[in-house]
Amino acid sequence: xxxxxxxxxxxxxxxxxxxxxxxxxxxxxxxxxxxxxxxxxxxxxxxxxxxxxxxxxxxxxxxxxxxxxxxxxxxxxxxxxxxxxxxxxxxxxxxxxxxxxxxxxxxxxxxxxxxxxxxxxxxxxxxxxxxxxxxxxxxxxxxxxxxxxxxxxxxxxxxxxxxxxxxxxxxxxxxxx
Amino acid sequence: xxxxxxxxxxxxxxxxxxxxxxxxxxxxxxxxxxxxxxxxxxxxxxxxxxxxxxxxxxxxxxxxxxxxxxxxxxxxxxxxxxxxxx
Numbered sequence: 001x002x003x004x005x006x007x008x009x010x011x012x013x014x015x016x017x018x019x020x021x022x023x024x025x026x027x028x029x030x031x032x033x034x035x036x037x038x039x040x041x042x043x044x045x046x047x048x049x050x051x052x053x054x055x056x057x058x059x060x061x062x063x064x065x066x067x068x069x070x071x072x073x074x075x076x077x078x079x080x081x082x083x084x085x086x087x088x089x090x091x092x093x094x095x096x097x098x099x100x101x102x103x104x105x106x107x108x109x110x111x112x113x114x115x116x117x118x119x120x121x122x123x124x125x126x127x128x129x130x131x132x133x134x135x136x137x138x139x140x141x142x143x144x145x146x147x148x149x150x151x152x153x154x155x156x157x158x159x160x161x162x163x164x165x166x167x168x169x170x171x172x173x174x175x176x177x
Numbered sequence: 178x179x180x181x182x183x184x185x186x187x188x189x190x191x192x193x194x195x196x197x198x199x200x201x202x203x204x205x206x207x208x209x210x211x212x213x214x215x216x217x218x219x220x221x222x223x224x225x226x227x228x229x230x231x232x233x234x235x236x237x238x239x240x241x242x243x244x245x246x247x248x249x250x251x252x253x254x255x256x257x258x259x260x261x262x263x
Contacts, residue, residue: 002226005199009178009223012189021229024204032226033202038215041224047217050224069222 002032006050006069015072019065022054027062027088027095035091042097051077051097051104059085064095064104066121078124080108094137097121105130107137193227200225 001021005014026032026039033039040053050069055062064077080086086109088094094107094116104119111129114136118127131137179186193199200212214225238249 002228004224004226007189007223007225008221009187009189010221012187014190016227022226024228031204031207033213038213038224041215043215043217043222043224045218047219047222050217052224069217069224 004052004067006067006072015069017067017074018072019074023057025055025057025059026093027053027055027059027086028091028093040088040093042095044097044099049099053088053093053095055086059087062086062088064106066097076124077104077121078106078119080106082109103127109136189223190227196230196233197227199227201228201230204228204230 002024003021004017004019006017007014024032026034028034028039031039040055042051044050048069049066051064051066053062053064060083061079061081063079065074066077067074088107094114096105098104099121102121104121106117106119107114108117109115111132113134115132116130116137118130119125120127178189190199200214202209202211202213212225214223216223240247240249
């Protein structure tokens with residue numbers, strides 16, 4: 001099990017997040033480091049908040065939480081519970097912490113395909129579904145903070161070949177290009 | 178933490194012990210001596226963890242190579258907890 005901490009490096013101060021230990025898991029692989037750095041962790045630009053995604057050992061539950069990095073206080077934003085196996089993306093997590101616009105981009109296969117959804121960061125309420133249709137949003141590879149537009153590589157299923165198309169889409173699901 | 182400009186080292190944590198260390202990358206056959214962490218954008222803070230591996234048991238790796246295989250006994254701190262581990 002891992003006990004999450006935030007270290008203030010100038011003061012060498014360790015803040016232990018106020019929550020029980022988490023399984024040694026992430027939503028991308030059976031480890032907390034998959035192909036990049038510490039997986040399922042995103043910082044706010046000012047370093048005052050950190051978002052993270054504890055995942056159950058059997059990958060059936062994931063809980064998106066945000067911690068105050070000074071006090072260690074933690075609050076839950078949203079959770080995903082599935083009967084099979086929750087993976088938030090290929091190679092890297094597919095959710096994005098957007099404190100500047102008070103939003104979260106979330107990945108779910110709840111409509112049978114992997115899609116991106118936009119949530120309110122404060123209330124945890126679903127605002128709208130960002131991507132739709134047949135094909136999985138494989139990665140939320142970029143977004144603009146001001147307009148909160150995401151770019152996803154949507155893989156569309158074909159009989160013979162799998163085509164991966166790059167699309168840019170507004171987070172209100174309008175403006176698909 | 179080492180300042181790459183001056184070489185000065187600063188100890189950040191003091192209560193890490195064997196099998197309950199900070200930022201350890203030792204759970205499983207993929208392991209390294211590098212810490213697992215994520216810096217804040219302003220490089221003032223680090224998000225990481227202290228991993229409790231007390232109560233896990235030993236595991237072994239057997240090499241695949243020409244000639245006799247080598248048996249590598251992984252320290253308890255290097256093994257993956259299995260069902261039944263506390």
